[in-house]
Amino acid sequence: MNKKKKQIIEAAQTLFIKKGFSATPIQDILDTANISKGTFYNYFSSKIECLMAILSFIKDEVIDDRQQLALGKSPSDRDIFVKQIAARFHIDKKHNLMALFASLGSSDTAHQELKEFLNQQYLEEVTWMAERICDVFGDKKQKYAYDNAVTCFGTIHLTSKILMDIGKTEIPIEETINFALRQIEQTNVYPPFLQEDYFLPYHQKKNVAEKDIKNSLQQTLTDLDRLIEELENNKLTYYHRFLQEQLKTDDPDLLLMESVINSYQHALQYTELEDKGKYIKMLFVQLMEEKK
Incomplete structure (x- = not known):
């Protein structure tokens, strides 16, 4: 920085x-x-933007710490997973993040830009948790990964609050995390409630090469070919094919694509593919960043 x-x-x-x-x-x-x-x-441009930069700085520190913990270790190592979850809490405590949030008045937290930013960070954290649950507990948890991630996070946060309320602050966060993980280790009996598609826009794609992002964007659009046709929306079909043709070229017109991407995402609103539209927009933004 x-x-x-x-x-x-x-x-x-x-x-x-x-x-x-x-x-x-x-x-x-x-x-x-x-x-x-x-x-x-x-x-x-504003004090709000400065606050968001602070939160981004803390988030990047958490990501770096988690990557360091994982170096040379198996993705299925449960102890490393516990330490990675705990890293969020230790770093938040180091930066006195609870006091920082407590300093926000109701009018500040209602600020739309800040609200969306905080929601984005939280949903990215849930998505990270779901991916790591699959790493640690195996394919049997794939269908239930997001159900389990939300359950795990909720258990950790609520249990931590209760322990604080009753004065048991000496209990390490790692013990609370292990307690939460034990709650999700049991076999899931019912069909999953939260679907993976809901969280597509919140997958972190750090340090991905431009070529890989472009390929991911192309593949995502290709996978949607049949579903787009079934929507029977001529404008949407045109946008879809235009984006595919641009991505086939060595030097796509990103400025023109940006306009079409916005129209494409808008056309997918209120359809079963709305989350796919958000994911495509996210990939495109990353492609733009790589081109800078």
Whole structure:
């Protein structure tokens, strides 16, 4: 991260926890970070965007910590999985994230941009948990991965709150995590409730090569050929074929594709393929980032 940007983030985080998000004017951030207003707005368009940068910084730290824990270890190692889940809680505690969220007033949490950002982070975490459950417990959990991920997260958070409420704060988070995992180890009897397609837009694709993203986008569109035809929407079919033709070229027109992707996703709203549309948009955004 750019040194100056990191300096602003650290100053803002300290002030948000100490004074509260709403009670911290941008001028206080400028004074604490010893920067000019122009420098602040060079990196952030608003205080909300600065807060989201803080949360992204913490998220990246969690991802890096989890990757370090997994180095040289089997994906099915349950102890590593427990440590990876715990990493989120330890890093949140290190950054005093609970105090940071407590500093947000009701009007702040209602801010649409921030709300969507927090929802995105939470759903990405659920998706990560579902993928790791399959790694640790095997293919038998594939169908129930998202049911189990939500159950596991809910158990951890609620149990942690209850332990705090009754003063049992000395119990390590790892014990709570093991308790939660034991709840999902039992054989699932009923049909799964949460489907994998619901979470397609929240799969993390870090460090994926441009070629791989393009191939994933092409394959996803190809897999939808029959389903798109069945919707009998001429405009949608046109958008679908246009995107496929562009991806066949060595140098697709990304600006034109961006406009069509937005129309394509809009056309899929309120259909059974709405989640697929979100996933395709996510892949395209990643392709755009790789091209920069």
